[in-house]
Amino acid sequence: MIRAVKGTRDLLPPDTSVWNYVEQSARDLFGRYRYQEIRTPIFEQTELFSRGVGEETDIVTKEMYTWEDRDGSSLTLRPENTASVIRAFIEHGLHQQPGLQKLYYMGPMFRRERPQKGRFRQFYQIGAEMIGSESPLVDGEVIEMVVRYLEAVGLRDFKLLINSVGDAESRGRYVAALREQLAGVKEQLSADNQRRAETNPLRVLDSKDPQDEPVITTLPSIHEFLNAETKEHFAAVCAYLDDADVSYEVRPRLVRGLDYYTRTTFEIVHGALGAQNSVLGGGRYDGLAESLGSRVRAPGIGFSIGADRLVMSLQETAAGTIPVPVVDFALISMGDAAMRRNLALARSLRRKGAVVEVLFDGKLKRALDLANRLGARRTVILGDDELSRGAFMVKDMASGEQSELGEADVLNLVG
RNA sequence: GUGGAUGUAGCUCAGCUGGUAGAGCUCCAGAUUGUGGUUCUGGCUGUCGCGGGUUCGAGCCCCGUCAUCCACCCCA
The missing domain is CATH 3.40.50.800 (Anticodon-binding domain)
Structure with missing residues (x-):
């Protein structure tokens, strides 16, 4: 019997009606903030992701579906969509359009990981990007919008976590400090974290291994390294959220796995999801366009929702609100x-x-x-x-x- | 890539200390000719994941393999 390949799955009725509901709600709500849809190709030149997402990230080093095309070029199924959106932004000179570019997308992404609850090799993201401003108010509006969206589809009991990972300068100092301090206590760390202490010290911060807890609590917070400008930016984002009555928790140890994030990062978690409890993640990426070769600066911020996980959470917690076909x-x-x-x-x-x-x-x-x-x-x-x-x-x-x-x-x- | 659990009809599962398979649901037909949701009767569907081994005999034991799920890793 021929079966769907590992990590992929068929979405069948009646579940597809929930998917339609979730997608239509996104179109409706994002539209009220004047977001418009962008559709980029499912595959791109490999270089887009290695440069955009980060050469050393797990996504690029071991999770991409990459192959050599007949003409010898290296192509890759998209593991995420932000890099593609920025590529399109640059390619079509969208900075010349009036106002901020507000773009949303939805569709499949591909990462070759071991499947488990809430994780698939072909999974779906609903995301949005606002490009062209560094204002903290933009950060606030983006975050508020996605929170309102989750409320609108009927998700309950989710938790918004936010942090600032600093700009390139302050983060560089922080990483250096972490690396130095971790080197001194290396023997006390778990095997995984001994490795990460050198390769990616930020990751040590959100280790789940209890063995590492004593060391982690002694580590400095990123906030001690933020320069005045970044600190002020983050404070303004928090103030926006306070005004908007959006509740959140600041998590200084929240780090994200994509290299392009700067300053504001955020994540929303939900309890119904098992170990993969993150429904969405996002953040600001002020330098991404330049690292992809843009001559114009294009600071932006965005998020992507794990649609599979959102649907899963809704089905476990809000079944009554899901419309049934008549x-x-x-x-x-x-x-x-x-x-x-x-x-x-x-x-x-x-x-x-x-x-x-x-x-x-x-x-x-x-x-x-x-x-x-x-x-x-x-x-x-x-x-x-x-x-x-x-x-x-x-x-x-x-x-x-x-x-x-x-x-x-x-x-x-x-x- | 690593670890654990599980693989028996379309689905959910039972099968005691080894003696060559069962239930519920589904599906199909029927309970006097044009009336559903309840009930009753009958019927279909299985190389017991696959391959080896032990045994007179294996769904139950052993080895291997594949798949799925969960967890680690990482992320959505």
């Missing part, structure tokens, strides 16, 4: 003449906006059974008796009551 009319015909008449009725009903299921096969009893299981609100039963009177037998499936109506009266039931 069938307004199920049409049952006895005989060919009745079927033709019903098909015409179906056309009229659908023109008026009703959801109509024509039952093509089976006896009356079986058809009613099926209509019932499909959740039909009403069934129309049509046989020779009704035909001869030019009427339809309309049955209310909840009450069981039925009455014979002319076509106009049937159509009037819509809405």
Whole structure:
């Protein structure tokens, strides 16, 4: 048997209706902030990600789907979408458009990791980027928007974590200090963290290994290294959120795995997700455009929501708010003449906006059974008796009551 | 890449200390001819993940392998 490859999956009804709901809600809400959709290719030149995401990141070093194309160029399935959006921004000179560029996207991303709860090799992100301003108010609005979005789709009990990872200068000093201090206590660290202490000291900060806890608590906070400007920027973001009544927790140890983040970073976690409890992550990336070769500065901030994880959380915590598909009319015909008449009725009903299921096969009893299981609100039963009177037998499936109506009266039931 | 758990009908699972497979749901047909949601009757579906081994005999034991899930790593 041919099966979906490891880490990929089929999204089937009724789950797909939740996906549609989540995606449509994003379009609606982001639109109110004047975001517009951008669609970039699913694959790009490998260099885009190695330069954008970071040569040394796990994503680039071991998780990308990369292959050599027939002409010898190296191509990669996108592991994330921010780099592509910035690439498109540069390529099409979007900085010349009036105002800030506010772009949202949704679609599949690919990372070759070991699958587990909430983690897939093909997964879906809904994200947004606001490019062209360094104002902390922009950070605040982006974060507020995504919080409002989660509220709008009915997610509850999520927690917003924010931090500032500093600009290049202050972060450089911080990393150097961490590296130095960790070198002194290396023996006390777990094996994983001994390695990270050298390769990526920031990662030591959010280690889950209890063995490392004593050392971690002695480490300085990034906030001690932030320069005045960065500190002020972060304070302004927090002030925005306070004004907006968005609750958050400052987590000085929150670091992110993509190299391009500067200053504000944030994450939203939810308890229903198991170990992979992050529903979305995001942050500011003031230097990304330049590192991709842009001659114009294009500071920006964005986030991406793990749609798989959002859907999962909604299904575990807010099942009642997820709309279920309805069938307004199920049409049952006895005989060919009745079927033709019903098909015409179906056309009229659908023109008026009703959801109509024509039952093509089976006896009356079986058809009613099926209509019932499909959740039909009403069934129309049509046989020779009704035909001869030019009427339809309309049955209310909840009450069981039925009455014979002319076509106009049937159509009037819509809405 | 590392570790743990699990793999029995379409789905959820049972199967005692080894004696060649079961339940519920689903699906199909029926309970006098045009009436569902309850009930009843009957029926279909399995190389017990795959390959080896031990044994008179293995779904149950051993080895290998694959897959899935969970966790680590990392992230969405």
